[in-house]
Amino acid sequence: MIQISNTTKKFGSKVAVDHISFDIPAGCITGFIGPNGAGKTTTIHMMTGVLAPDQGLITLNGINIATDPIQAKRQFTLVPDSPDLFLRLTGREYANFMADIYDIGQNERKQRIDELVRDFKLENDFDSQMASYSHGMRQKAIIIAALVCNPSIWILDEPMTGLDPESSYILKEKMKQHAAAGNTVFFSTHVLEVAEKLCDKIIMISDGSIKYDGTLDHLKAMHEGESLEQIFLGVVSHA
Numbered sequence: 090m091i092q093i094s095n096t097t098k099k100f101g102s103k104v105a106v107d108h109i110s111f112d113i114p115a116g117c118i119t120g121f122i123g124p125n126g127a128g129k130t131t132t133i134h135m136m137t138g139v140l141a142p143d144q145g146l147i148t149l150n151g152i153n154i155a156t157d158p159i160q161a162k163r164q165f166t167l168v169p170d171s172p173d174l175f176l177r178l179t180g181r182e183y184a185n186f187m188a189d190i191y192d193i194g195q196n197e198r199k200q201r202i203d204e205l206v207r208d209f210k211l212e213n214d215f216d217s218q219m220a221s222y223s224h225g226m227r228q229k230a231i232i233i234a235a236l237v238c239n240p241s242i243w244i245l246d247e248p249m250t251g252l253d254p255e256s257s258y259i260l261k262e263k264m265k266q267h268a269a270a271g272n273t274v275f276f277s278t279h280v281l282e283v284a285e286k287l288c289d290k291i292i293m294i295s296d297g298s299i300k301y302d303g304t305l306d307h308l309k310a311m312h313e314g315e316s317l318e319q320i321f322l323g324v325v326s327h328a
């Protein structure tokens with residue numbers, strides 16, 4: 090579970106995130122949707138300790154990321170918005186580096202890496218430097234390394250970007266399984282069809298403020314006969 094309370098982030102005079110509060114419960118998939126520049130990545134960076142908020146409180150499984158960052162960071166894994174990281178490492182070296190950080194034993198990590206590499210069809214390239222990968226292959230390697238760690242909370246920033254349909258399907262199935270096992274899955278997306286098919290709960294952000302926080306079913310009941318796209322465009326145009 091993640092709790093964000095009255096949290097604000099400014100860059101100079103620009104208020105990127107403005108007094109936002111919401112809970113992300115365990116046991117379901119929560120989608121974070123909003124237009125470009127709405128504040129999604131800034132929020133995710135504050136949740137994961139990459140950025141310090143100017144104001145507010147963020148806890149992950151009840152642990153305050155500001156005052157207990159090491160323990161808080163052990164609660165989650167992050168798929169960042171850009172996969173262009175550690176490009177001199179091979180996919181396998183990067184996955185092992187992440188597994189080291191999370192203290193995953195040798196047998197367990199080997200089993201998980203083998204399974205994930207097979208699922209995402211990266212067997213032929215996993216021992217090559219990530220600099221030689223295509224964008225989609227880098228995205229797969231970052232996802233594999235994040236999922237090898239397998240803590241209770243998964244935070245994914247635009248995770249389907251660049252993935253082929255088969256890999257995107259596999260990732261969505263893994264997200265569903267993780268949530269069904271009682272864990273927390275939170276992801277941002279621009280792809281409303283994905284949000285519609287995958288999410289139990291939706292949080293909509295626009296211009297740094299939360300415009301909707303609730304179940305997908307409730308949102309649809311409030312806007313009977315409208316698609317999620319029509320609802321989204323309505324919410325954003327009234328921002």
Ligand SMILES: Nc1ncnc2c1ncn2[C@@H]1O[C@H](COP(=O)(O)OP(=O)(O)OP(=O)(O)O)[C@@H](O)[C@H]1O
Pocket residue numbers: 100103104105123124125126127128129130131132
């Ligand atoms: N490092 C920064 N310096 C200055 N302004 C920033 C910085 N990071 C983000 N912003 C601003 O904060 C606002 C929110 O940006 P953010 O990246 O959180 O949006 P987003 O919802 O993730 O957008 P996108 O969907 O385009 O990735 C934008 O107006 C952006 O210009």
